[in-house]
Amino acid sequence: MKQPIYLDNNATTPLDPRVLEAMLPYFTEKFGNAASRNHAFGWVAEEGVDYAREQVAKLIGCTEKEIIFTSGATEADNLGIKGVFEMYKEKGNHIITTVTEHKAVLDTCKHLEKQGARVTYLGVKEDGLIDLQELEAAMTPETILVSIMYGNNEIGVIQPVREIAAIAHRFGALFMTDATQAVGKIPVDVIADGIDLMAFTAHKMYGPKGVGALYVRRKNPRVKVTSQMDGGGHERGMRSGTLNVPGIVGLGKACELCRLEMESEAIRLSALRDRLESTLSQLEESYVNGNTQHRLPHVANISFKYVEGEGLMMAMSDLAVSSGSACTSASLEPSYVLKSLGLSDDLAHSSIRYGLGRFTTEEDIDQAIAITQKAVLHLRELSPLWEMFKEGIDLSKIEWAEH
Amino acid sequence: MAYSEKVIDHYNNPRNVGTLNKESKFVGTGLVGAPECGDVMRLQIEVGADNVITDAKFKTFGCGSAIASSSLATEWLKGKTIDEALTIDNMDIVEELALPPVKIHCSVLAEDAIKSAINDYRVKNGLEAIVLEKSHH
Numbered sequence: 001m002k003q004p005i006y007l008d009n010n011a012t013t014p015l016d017p018r019v020l021e022a023m024l025p026y027f028t029e030k031f032g033n034a035a036s037r038n039h040a041f042g043w044v045a046e047e048g049v050d051y052a053r054e055q056v057a058k059l060i061g062c063t064e065k066e067i068i069f070t071s072g073a074t075e076a077d078n079l080g081i082k083g084v085f086e087m088y089k090e091k092g093n094h095i096i097t098t099v100t101e102h103k104a105v106l107d108t109c110k111h112l113e114k115q116g117a118r119v120t121y122l123g124v125k126e127d128g129l130i131d132l133q134e135l136e137a138a139m140t141p142e143t144i145l146v147s148i149m150y151g152n153n154e155i156g157v158i159q160p161v162r163e164i165a166a167i168a169h170r171f172g173a174l175f176m177t178d179a180t181q182a183v184g185k186i187p188v189d190v191i192a193d194g195i196d197l198m199a200f201t202a203h204k205m206y207g208p209k210g211v212g213a214l215y216v217r218r219k220n221p222r223v224k225v226t227s228q229m230d231g232g233g234h235e236r237g238m239r240s241g242t243l244n245v246p247g248i249v250g251l252g253k254a255c256e257l258c259r260l261e262m263e264s265e266a267i268r269l270s271a272l273r274d275r276l277e278s279t280l281s282q283l284e285e286s287y288v289n290g291n292t293q294h295r296l297p298h299v300a301n302i303s304f305k306y307v308e309g310e311g312l313m314m315a316m317s318d319l320a321v322s323s324g325s326a327c328t329s330a331s332l333e334p335s336y337v338l339k340s341l342g343l344s345d346d347l348a349h350s351s352i353r354y355g356l357g358r359f360t361t362e363e364d365i366d367q368a369i370a371i372t373q374k375a376v377l378h379l380r381e382l383s384p385l386w387e388m389f390k391e392g393i394d395l396s397k398i399e400w401a402e403h
Numbered sequence: 404m405a406y407s408e409k410v411i412d413h414y415n416n417p418r419n420v421g422t423l424n425k426e427s428k429f430v431g432t433g434l435v436g437a438p439e440c441g442d443v444m445r446l447q448i449e450v451g452a453d454n455v456i457t458d459a460k461f462k463t464f465g466c467g468s469a470i471a472s473s474s475l476a477t478e479w480l481k482g483k484t485i486d487e488a489l490t491i492d493n494m495d496i497v498e499e500l501a502l503p504p505v506k507i508h509c510s511v512l513a514e515d516a517i518k519s520a521i522n523d524y525r526v527k528n529g530l531e532a533i534v535l536e537k538s539h540h
């Protein structure tokens with residue numbers, strides 16, 4: 001079977017062969033436990049981990065001791081948010097986040113609400129960005145944490161992180177960011193950005209799945225989180241469990257490659273993305289979702305009105321993309337991120353996310369354009385809504401028989 | 404989720420796509436679903452002598468299974484009498500297309516569309532509408 005063109009790099013990225021190469025010895029001859037202090041097997045593994053920690057730190061502008069390795073961004077989000085809530089509960093119980101966060105943040109906050117946290121979920125503007133004045137108005141003396149994502153996984157918009165950090169700090173709160181989609185794609189500097197805690201993961205930057213990190217600031221201020229797992233006290237007591245040495249080495253290598261190649265990659269990918277987007281926007285009744293100035297270089301999210309996303313994806317089976325439509329009997333709810341931009345349900349159902357990546361070529365984009373155009377036209381031929389639109393019928397005036 | 408071959412076939416080569424004149428007395432039109440739910444199905448029948456369905460057309464906004472369900476429904480409708488058409492059950496569609504459980508509601512929609520088209524035809528021709536049992540969604 002011919003492989004489809006992979007344009008779902010926000011879901012996960014392929015492993016870079018150079019990363020794999022760096023990892024391989026740590027599965028075999030360098031198999032030691034990094035915590036084994038009294039023989040060479042342990043030392044070799046520990047060296048690998050130490051070097052990876054340096055590579056990671058260098059990418060985000062922190063020191064090695066500020067990196068806590070985890071099983072991924074979900075765990076890092078949990079550790080950061082729950083850990084701060086427990087550690088700082090003397091000071092207050094208020095957390096501020098946004099409605100467009102990943103479930104790893106939203107559901108963690110929901111969990112804490114049951115433990116006595118008060119959580120404010122900020123809405124976003126039509127372009128997906130938060131309103132800084134709204135954030136400021138939500139801050140209280142009890143606010144201990146502001147957790148707002150860096151770049152959004154569905155629409156790619158980049159929040160004004162520095163301004164958010166400044167507001168949080170002015171009110172004495174910590175600023176955490178889920179930077180899963182941003183780290184390795186755009187310059188992220190925890191000092192310049194004023195970040196106190198930051199979650200990210202290897203498998204969105206050409207590293208392996210199942211490994212990520214939480215950055216925890218050690219100076220100005222010194223931030224502490226309570227551990228969420230009991231055990232051997234690894235990672236300075238904040239995350240127990242024998243270190244996933246090959247994974248960590250892979251994360252380190254992935255960070256190094258991103259650091260070296262990010263700048264040229266961002267230019268290349270945003271040019272490809274812009275071509276994809278501007279060509280597809282020429283299709284009648286297609287709309288680009290999210291702010292187009294402040295956003296990641298590799299994401300485009302487009303709604304093709306009057307066709308349904310899942311059906312559209314089926315017509316594009318040579319293309320691996322994702323849709324904001326979730327029309328299954330389990331959930332008729334389309335993407336909550338798109339809905340929070342104020343998109344009507346039918347436009348949210350009609351959306352496709354294209355996530356470009358390191359291995360995306362110009363030919364891939366040309367083909368993606370051709371495949372999408374053909375699919376949209378095919379489905380509009382089949383769409384009763386398109387026919388009504390063309391006849392000038394106002395669809396909002398029809399009384400739909402909801403099922 | 405992988406689609407069955409039959410779904411893919413109907414999806415790629417939908418049968419009977421199109422529009423019949425909805426003003427005609429011989430045509431019954433069913434429009435079910437809602438754009439907000441991500442699925443809208445329009446199914447039309449043309450009824451000839453002896454209550455036999457001589458033509459059927461559809462257009463669907465929805466997932467592949469919804470498109471395939473309505474395409475299949477139009478195939479089955481042609482040549483049937485109205486009474487026969489009323490016996491088409493959504494589970495027949497599920498079986499024929501090998502729809503997985505999460506896609507059963509797509510077939511329900513097709514059954515609803517058939518019944519609603521028949522009712523439209525009946526009402527137009529002075530017959531009373533058949534009371535539709537609310538199908539299992």
Ligand SMILES: Cc1ncc(COP(=O)(O)O)c(C=O)c1O
Pocket residue numbers: 010011071072073074075102104149152153178180181200201202210211212
């Ligand atoms: C913004 C964001 N946060 C968290 C995650 C979860 O990351 P992981 O798969 O490493 O747990 C993802 C990936 O799906 C993401 O896009």
Ligand code: FES
Pocket residue numbers: 327328329441442465466467468469505506508509
């Ligand atoms: S029409 Fe909703 S999933 Fe098929």
